[in-house]
Amino acid sequence: MELNPREVPLLGPATAALAQARAYARARNAARLDAVDAFIDELWRLGAVAGYDPAVIFAQFCDETGTGTSVHWATRLNPGGIGVTDDNDQGISFANGVDAARAMVTHLSTYVRGYDPALWQFISLDPRYSEPLKQGWGGTVRVLADLGGGKWATNPRYAWQIAGHLAALRATAAAAPGNDGKPADRPRAQPPVEVRPPDGIIPRETTNWHPRTGGQLPVAIVYHVTDDLVLDHVQSWFQHPASRASAHFVIDRDGTIYQFVRTTGAAWTNGDYQGWRSDIPWLVEAIRRCQAGQRNLNDYTVTIEFMGKPGLAFTEPQVERAISLTRYLLARYPSIRPLRGHLLRHADINSVDRPYCPGPSFPLRQIIAAAGGDPNRLW
Incomplete structure (x- = not known):
């Protein structure tokens, strides 16, 4: 079923399961699967925390990276063409799949919400964070179609291509659980630290x-x-x-x-x-x-x-x-x-x-x- 990008919101609950995303990546021979799994895990976690549909962002990753087969992903773990331009700028590198997910969601957030306090701690991962704001695009993206017109990409079919991946993702059967499907390790939560104001206020x-x-x-x-x-x-x-x-x-x-x-x-x-x-x-x-x-x-x-x-x-x-x-x-x-x-x-x-x-x-x-x-x- 074809999806109209004018009817696909960026904000909202997940419209596909994490396991479907993993199966979709494997079916298309994504490179660096450990990083892909970590990327997917963090994408679904951040989506729940900050209110973005991770399925839409994963579909964008698939279009940008050939579902994890592009040189930019294989050599730089760059999930969204961040910093990759038409004048041969090769873009930004990330250390792991978790950082790649955080940078991509944070970069997208500038278009959707401008400054998003839920993601403030990840701004340093995205050296191009301020570019959409400088262009006056902060808070201008509501639906998938809004990412076109030279904002995220110059390709006039950009949003339609992402919508195609999203439709195929939603139709994907989730892989059976097993050793290959276990969630990537995440840092353990630290116990809360008591914070006391200075004495004598x-x-x-x-x-x-x-x-x-x-x-x-x-x-x-x-x-x-x-x-x-x-x-x-x-x-x-x-x-x-x-x-x-x-x-x-x-x-x-x-x-x-x-x-x-x-x-x-x-x-x-x-x-x-x-x-x-x-x-x-x-x-x-x-x-x-x-x-x-x-x-x-x-x-x-x-x-x-x-x-x-x-x-x-x-x-x-x-x-x-x-x-x-x-x-x-x-x-x-x-x-x-x-x-x-x-x-x-x-x-x-x-x-x-x-x-x-x-x-x-x-x-x-x-x-x-x-x-x-x-x-x-x-x-």
């Missing part, structure tokens, strides 16, 4: 916050300077309803940490985005959603304010406490990656009105490195 109350829209998890820490050396002034401002301003944390000059908003809620301090950095994918996609009225940028961030002035050096106790607090937040929220693109200056979001924030002497590189992150990587 002093709570302060404010009504200037809102629940994170749609249960959004924070994906970034943003560092600010108060531009005021009097704590009472800052506290009064954050607690006054008319100010419509707040922060999660304020670190005083002596290193004392004050908390005004729980990190499960959104503090009101990063909504003034202007002249933001365009080389940070999550930020570009988040602001697109904000402009569409779907989110508030504060939904994505945790804010740490430092008592001080932009031209005034930060104190050693402030820096030490900032490192401890950053380490805690990174452990508390794995959605915040320990990279420069997720640990931001306020000026990264608003270079128009706040180019000075938190100031030229702010030791961001030191904080990122001491917290176990990479101050050179954006994503």
Whole structure:
């Protein structure tokens, strides 16, 4: 039965079984079967976690790789022509089938959802992650036919070819279980680690916050300077309803940490985005959603304010406490990656009105490195 790619959604439950995919690959003499099995296992796992139909993505793999027989798959484990172009760019290599699946689903996610928080930890596997976003294609793909028109491929029959594989896959009888059909090994789940905040945090109350829209998890820490050396002034401002301003944390000059908003809620301090950095994918996609009225940028961030002035050096106790607090937040929220693109200056979001924030002497590189992150990587 022929499938119309205009009627094949990318999101939804699996429309074929994992065992059918394995049988389909074997019937077509796929190379590197151990990697193919690992790819399929991870594809079906990610599909269930993130809401993508793994059968459609496997059908795309089949079209891109000749069902695992292409040179790109055999020599590079490249499952989707990622980085392979019409001008003979040979594309990207992956270490194993699991990484190949994660990279392919993550790359596809940029077309379907723009930034997908369910897949944030795999962005580093895809060096071309930001390309669809730069082209304005983020969140534009809903059905299989939308991948054509030069988005994923220039071939006008691209979506129809994938639909052909999908129809054949659904009609495939699953192979009987046996030694050849056992699932590929996956890393064992690690026991949860207790995460404790730094000692001595002093709570302060404010009504200037809102629940994170749609249960959004924070994906970034943003560092600010108060531009005021009097704590009472800052506290009064954050607690006054008319100010419509707040922060999660304020670190005083002596290193004392004050908390005004729980990190499960959104503090009101990063909504003034202007002249933001365009080389940070999550930020570009988040602001697109904000402009569409779907989110508030504060939904994505945790804010740490430092008592001080932009031209005034930060104190050693402030820096030490900032490192401890950053380490805690990174452990508390794995959605915040320990990279420069997720640990931001306020000026990264608003270079128009706040180019000075938190100031030229702010030791961001030191904080990122001491917290176990990479101050050179954006994503």
